[in-house]
Amino acid sequence: MDMQPIPYGRQNISQDDIEAVVTALQGDFLTQGPKIFEFEQAFAKYVGAKYAVALANGTAALHLCALALGVNSNSKVITTPITFAASANCVRYCGGSVVFADIDAKTATLDIEKVRTLLASSPKGTYQGIIPVDFAGYAVNLEEIRKLADEYGLWIIEDACHAPGGFFTDSSGQKQHCGNGNFADLAIFSFHPVKHIACGEGGAITTNNKELYEKLLLLRTHGITKDAQLMLENHGGWYMEMQELGYNYRLTDFQAALGLSQLKRADDGLERRKAIAKRYDEAFAGTKVLPLTPPEDGGHAYHLYVIQVANRKGLYDYLRTKNIFAQVHYIPTHTMPYYQALGNKKGDMPIAENYYEQCLSLPMYPTLTNEEQDYVIDCVLNYASKEKLDA
Ligand SMILES: *Cc1c(COP(=O)(O)O)cnc(C)c1O
Numbered sequence: 001m002d003m004q005p006i007p008y009g010r011q012n013i014s015q016d017d018i019e020a021v022v023t024a025l026q027g028d029f030l031t032q033g034p035k036i037f038e039f040e041q042a043f044a045k046y047v048g049a050k051y052a053v054a055l056a057n058g059t060a061a062l063h064l065c066a067l068a069l070g071v072n073s074n075s076k077v078i079t080t081p082i083t084f085a086a087s088a089n090c091v092r093y094c095g096g097s098v099v100f101a102d103i104d105a106k107t108a109t110l111d112i113e114k115v116r117t118l119l120a121s122s123p124k125g126t127y128q129g130i131i132p133v134d135f136a137g138y139a140v141n142l143e144e145i146r147k148l149a150d151e152y153g154l155w156i157i158e159d160a161c162h163a164p165g166g167f168f169t170d171s172s173g174q175k176q177h178c179g180n181g182n183f184a185d186l187a188i189f190s191f192h193p194v195k196h197i198a199c200g201e202g203g204a205i206t207t208n209n210k211e212l213y214e215k216l217l218l219l220r221t222h223g224i225t226k227d228a229q230l231m232l233e234n235h236g237g238w239y240m241e242m243q244e245l246g247y248n249y250r251l252t253d254f255q256a257a258l259g260l261s262q263l264k265r266a267d268d269g270l271e272r273r274k275a276i277a278k279r280y281d282e283a284f285a286g287t288k289v290l291p292l293t294p295p296e297d298g299g300h301a302y303h304l305y306v307i308q309v310a311n312r313k314g315l316y317d318y319l320r321t322k323n324i325f326a327q328v329h330y331i332p333t334h335t336m337p338y339y340q341a342l343g344n345k346k347g348d349m350p351i352a353e354n355y356y357e358q359c360l361s362l363p364m365y366p367t368l369t370n371e372e373q374d375y376v377i378d379c380v381l382n383y384a385s386k387e388k389l390d391a
Pocket of ligand 1: 057058059060083084086087133159161162189190191192201202203
């Protein structure tokens with residue numbers, strides 16, 4: 001069978017998206033125009049939060065979260081090793097220390113019992129915050145994390161890059177959507193092309209906290225305000241004040257127009273992702289190919305479809321010969337040379353390291369056709385039967 005290369009993830013650009021961008025380009029503003037606020041409002045509504053701040057990318061979003069929460073060289077912050085490096089790097093940008101806690105093998109997300117042990121083994125006040133990650137689209141239980149965080153006076157940044165539209169079910173049976181701000185102080189999203197909603201580059205922070213929201217707006221644009229109510233002085237129409245050391249982390253208006261147009265199809269994309277996951281689940285049931293366990297309430301947002309197999313490298317290489325570009329998410333962050341130089345080492349996080357040896361993300365994106373998916377499934381099962389994946 002002759003197949004076009006099949007990546008693990010890709011964007012989905014419609015004619016409507018193209019027209020939305022062209023219209024924005026023909027408008028008066030290229031950067032920070034009316035589409036930014038429109039996109040922010042629509043995105044906040046989509047995730048169920050009061051406020052959203054659109055930013056240049058997800059990494060900038062993480063950086064501003066850390067700044068707004070006051071991370072500095074005295075701060076110690078806990079995160080998971082199974083995530084994109086930016087989840088940890090944001091703490092380092094502000095001079096703070098990253099402390100990794102191991103994952104739960106079933107979900108590959110932060111193991112709350114490991115976090116509890118870590119917190120209990122140091123005097124109160126040692127840690128300032130936790131950055132849990134909704135890995136692969138699995139919405140972590142932020143109600144439980146909040147309870148623990150409150151015992152120690154910690155803030156929470158939810159890295160929800162993988163999970164727009166995802167949710168967990170809280171103790172009273174309510175669906176709690178990722179980024180809704182009911183438990184985390186701040187949540188961040190990315191609009192990179194492989195994520196659910198693409199802006200090219202792009203990101204957002206969502207929150208229900210007005211004070212943090214206003215601080216983030218200031219930090220997004222150099223720490224400069226032109227709001228007469230906030231300024232200490234006012235010399236005339238030209239006057240503005242730089243009140244904080246901020247950055248230029250703005251999104252452009254035409255990127256926001258693209259995001260807004262993409263957002264209209266986000267639910268369709270999510271449904272398609274769930275249908276693809278269900279087909280994989282059915283195909284791999286009873287085989288040596290073990291998918292990560294999804295929650296039973298349907299709250300998984302399936303940014304990734306992760307399987308675990310014993311001979312992962314063999315399968316990865318074999319799929320490449322078949323024009324299937326599976327990917328590994330993630331090489332544990334604490335084993336990166338940069339983090340090893342800071343005192344971390346292999347062996348520190350055995351569950352994450354064992355997970356890394358076996359994980360592989362199969363193609364998962366809304367425009368993946370059933371025919372393409374069947375081809376992927378055939379190749380994976382073909383390899384599994386020949387190569388004894390559990391050998
Ligand atoms: C993509 C991603 C980021 C960073 O987003 P960018 O927009 O690429 O900067 C951060 N955390 C996670 C978990 C991600 O997947």
